[in-house]
Amino acid sequence: MHIVDGALSVPVLATGAVLGLIGVAIGLKKMDYDHLPQVGVLSAAFFIASYIHLPLGFSSVHLILNGLIGLALGWAAFPALLVALLLQAVFFGFGGFLVLGVNVVNIALPGLLVYYLCRHGIATSSPKGAAIWGAIGGAGSILLTTIMVAGSLALSGEAFILAAKATLVAHIPVMVVEGFVTAAAVLLIRKVKPEFLNISEDWEDA
Amino acid sequence: MTVLIETRGLSYRYPRRGEVLNEIDFKLEAGDRVALTGSNGAGKTTLLHLLVGLKKAKAGEIHAFGAQRREEKEFVEVRARAGFLFQDPDDQLFCPTVLEDVAFGPLNLGKARDEAMQLAHQALVSVGLEGFEERVTHQLSGGEKRMVTLASVLAMEPEVLLLDEPSNALDTKARWRLINILQELPQAMIIISHDDDFLDHLANRWVRLEDAKLFEDRRMIVPELRAVTV
């Protein structure tokens, strides 16, 4: 869901850049130097994981995992995703340069919202409840991202409105897959390393 | 004798690395327990990976279970029938609990959930890990991890076992238990190990990788550090 350069109007680009900057600035501020290796290594792990392609009918989807990123990193998701998107744009020609701000906001903001909405849910005592909250986080972040991508397009031109609607429909299966995958990942992490899901809360205090 | 796996002229090279395997001819027959030795980096792991199609050979043929295997799709069946134990248990354990991990293989083979759980349970019993079902894989000791991975391979009821340094990271007691378990198993095996004593208890045939070639003999490094070919 990387928008390329040239598709969006100037006001949308500018808004994205400003919001992106704010998010990254807050993220950097919340992350002190001692957490750098942690965020960096996790960011690398997400980079690798987001290349996993899952078959879906005749085609395949690659995971975005922004729900899980949000849950794991909180505000630090902004700088982490900026780095990932920059690397993709610059070395793989994926996405664009001036749209980086919009792309970062479209992917990181839903992750952040999921972090605030679901982090208590995934820490509940019942594994089933946690899985459901994980699924909500995974699917919800994709839903939000899709809406924001469609919104960025629709705001950039009337002609995109139909396409924006199509985008929404086309991503329903992706939401299902992401929901499932995120729920499973949350279940595993809860069991194997429960400290993990509290990390971001520590930063809040710090 | 039934030939289970056979290679002809198998070669492999890594980019920016010399030849790792050079025209390897090898046969694994029913009842064989082959010790595969060679120094670090000799290409032992690579050879096993080629046999089950995890890496693609640069030249040569692989025949397994009665058919030539070339493509990914053909190797899927090979992997279902040849159980592969990896060098590092941490790479192999990715489910949260022991039971789920052991049941992963049978589920991949299309077994129903109940049956898979049943098989997993049996496999755990057979390696002496009854009662470990709900334990968290990541928190097991090295020896326990190794046994769980063995169980997860056995749960697939393979016809051949490919064991990559199975006695690594085991203390003396666990090592003996492993020897006993492996001795009782009827399958043909290829066992990679640097532990000659371990191999002495298990192997009935020795092969050795050196300079990218495979030799059908046994070279033993005796304590005085002289190399003798037996």
Place this chain on the structure above:
Amino acid sequence: MTVLIETRGLSYRYPRRGEVLNEIDFKLEAGDRVALTGSNGAGKTTLLHLLVGLKKAKAGEIHAFGAQRREEKEFVEVRARAGFLFQDPDDQLFCPTVLEDVAFGPLNLGKARDEAMQLAHQALVSVGLEGFEERVTHQLSGGEKRMVTLASVLAMEPEVLLLDEPSNALDTKARWRLINILQELPQAMIIISHDDDFLDHLANRWVRLEDAKLFEDRRMIVPELRAVTV
């Protein structure tokens, strides 16, 4: 003899795990080259971590370089004077280029940039890696990575070396180079290794961790699998 590091009644346990170290008394004196052995999971790495304060002991005392060390602040000095080589070089090489990585320690010790560069360069020369300054760390081979980590420890001019399985993942040539370099170094060392031959070339004292206790002797597993204490 100057005692460099000493522990008294040092104990440690992990959550969800039994005792790993139980009342360990240990002394490292100038000129000592201690081989620290023990099976996997015996607690060797944990012991070294305790010595430099990366983990906090549950009980017992640590004296290092003439003072008792209890708090994080006190251990900062210990870490500056005891160079720690980690088990996995990838954990230790976190800077993008070799020169930056090797100069990281001296810069943290408050050296000026030029002096740090100078020290880094010398350290690289001393491990035979002259000309590697601008290489990107993640593109080095396993042996080169190990040598760079050694250089980055030596650049801090430590008085004691703590080496955690330094010969892991080295091929024969690199392993010999490492042995030669270590033999020339004047520092007292603790060397963890499973490679007895490697230790034979370096150690002048052997200790062994078993069942959470430290023994001042050497147990060698001879090929016949009998355990003898030398």
Place this chain on the structure above:
Amino acid sequence: MSQNFEHSGTSWKGQRLKHDESMVDRLDPRVRIIVVSIFALAVVLSHDFYVLLLGLVSAVATAVIAQLNFKRTLRRVIAMDMFMIFLILMLPFTTPGEALFSIAGLPASKEGLLHALMIALKANAVVFALLALIGTMSAATLGHAMAHLRVPDKLVHLLLFTVRYLDVIGQEYKRMRRAMQARAFVMTVSKHTWRSVGYLIGMLLVHSLERSERIMDAMKCRGYKGQFYLMDDMVLQRQDYLFMMLSVPFFLLLIGLNFI
């Protein structure tokens, strides 16, 4: 196509190792970043076809000079997200205006077609310029250059850490993925697949987190006190001034053409 992506993601070294040295490599990284930024601005903000064509041609020319691997670059340029391609293809049919032709009864408008063409030109011009001028540096160099351009320190070091560990974690992922394959795992459309992939990702994160703890320990052992250092100096050379002198009139031309 998906296979290629998975590959490029997990074997990160790709571009740099097989890259042939070229004139572009001798230019100062900071200059390259600034030039690309101005170029992207000039192209994206323009609505003039001559500007866009000139932009694309010059970007491709730079790519040739930079000796980009032709096949790999083309594959990457073509491989924009499927859904972007879909969007661009739909534009002619969703934009009202003078009908040019119609497919299956749907009229395609001239305005829509031009709009689609414009997006394609802009996107490709920027991508070529990015790959040629920045994609040819090592990621470490990119980080250093960003630091010299006053990008916040923490962000730069985050980038450097990410790049440093992409490979290590990529290898770990590959080993786990192989171990799954060895147990006859085949990805299908099923809950079993999704659950297993979720576990795989979760385990990868747990391993990564534990690695980051070990890295932090290693940093402490070397006296880390909350500060990183970048060692290299970047000094502008003759060829950098030359390149800038060539770029300025070119940008003036690009921008000026809009007003003719």
